[in-house]
Amino acid sequence: HLSVHEAGKSDCGVKSNIKSIPGVMTIRGCAYAGSKGVVWGPIKDMIHISHGPVGCGQYSWGSRRNYYVGTTGIDTFVTLQFTSDFQEKDIVFGGDKKVTKLIDELQELFPLNRGITIQSECPIGLIGDDIEAVSREKSKEYGGKTIVPVRCEGFRGVSQSLGHHIANDAVRDWIFDKSAPEVSSTFEPTPYDVAIIGDYNIGGDAWSSRILLEEMGLRVIAQWSGDGSLAELEATPKAKLNILHCYRSMN
Numbered sequence: 001h002l003s004v005h006e007a008g009k010s011d012c013g014v015k016s017n018i019k020s021i022p023g024v025m026t027i028r029g030c031a032y033a034g035s036k037g038v039v040w041g042p043i044k045d046m047i048h049i050s051h052g053p054v055g056c057g058q059y060s061w062g063s064r065r066n067y068y069v070g071t072t073g074i075d076t077f078v079t080l081q082f083t084s085d086f087q088e089k090d091i092v093f094g095g096d097k098k099v100t101k102l103i104d105e106l107q108e109l110f111p112l113n114r115g116i117t118i119q120s121e122c123p124i125g126l127i128g129d130d131i132e133a134v135s136r137e138k139s140k141e142y143g144g145k146t147i148v149p150v151r152c153e154g155f156r157g158v159s160q161s162l163g164h165h166i167a168n169d170a171v172r173d174w175i176f177d178k179s180a181p182e183v184s185s186t187f188e189p190t191p192y193d194v195a196i197i198g199d200y201n202i203g204g205d206a207w208s209s210r211i212l213l214e215e216m217g218l219r220v221i222a223q224w225s226g227d228g229s230l231a232e233l234e235a236t237p238k239a240k241l242n243i244l245h246c247y248r249s250m251n
Contacts, residue, residue: 200249
């Protein structure tokens with residue numbers, strides 16, 4: 001902000017650290033933006049649903065340079081945007097059936113996705129949709145597929161920072177605490193396994209960190225979450241050391 005300081009006044013009228021207004025994303029990002037745009041969005045082999053009105057999903061589309069390697073629609077879905085496109089009737093009658101149908105459509109259109117997250121927008125929390133029940137039901141239907149409900153409604157925090165922490169809690173509760181015997185059977189640990197967490201590969205910076213660490217003789221088994229994958233999330237508890245880049249965006 002720029003403003004003219006007037007003689008006799010204690011400040012020049014610049015205000016900061018004020019609460020965001022739900023539904024207005026011009027002040028700063030909300031909790032949804034922190035979850036969808038920062039933590040979960042860069043996980044490249046999962047599909048991330050913006051569950052609510054179309055505006056929030058449109059706002060978060062391509063707003064960050066989370067670089068990644070992969071083929072769109074095959075093993076990466078970062079630049080594709082999916083929304084349940086809430087309408088007025090969904091506010092009245094609930095959106096659980098709509099997101100259930102959406103998951104079925106995504107499974108048909110993109111069968112190679114490794115998992116799905118449901119990023120809830122403000123109306124979802126206000127009307128009390130049970131996205132946890134939907135996630136459990138559809139996960140069971142699709143043979144234990146990873147489907148993660150994320151309670152990141154925009155009104156939950158004054159800024160997007162709380163959204164980061166809500167997203168990380170969802171990783172803990174729905175990825176780490178979910179038994180994954182296939183990870184244990186295929187993962188062979190070494191004494192030099194590390195995880196880079198709190199780095200979203202903005203412009204490729206996580207790649208630079210990874211190169212340096214590997215040249216030192218360490219093995220990077222997970223990158224959170226720029227250029228990251230579901231398999232790397234699952235492997236993270238096996239790391240001997242977590243190397244934390246940004247505390248504000250990682251628990």
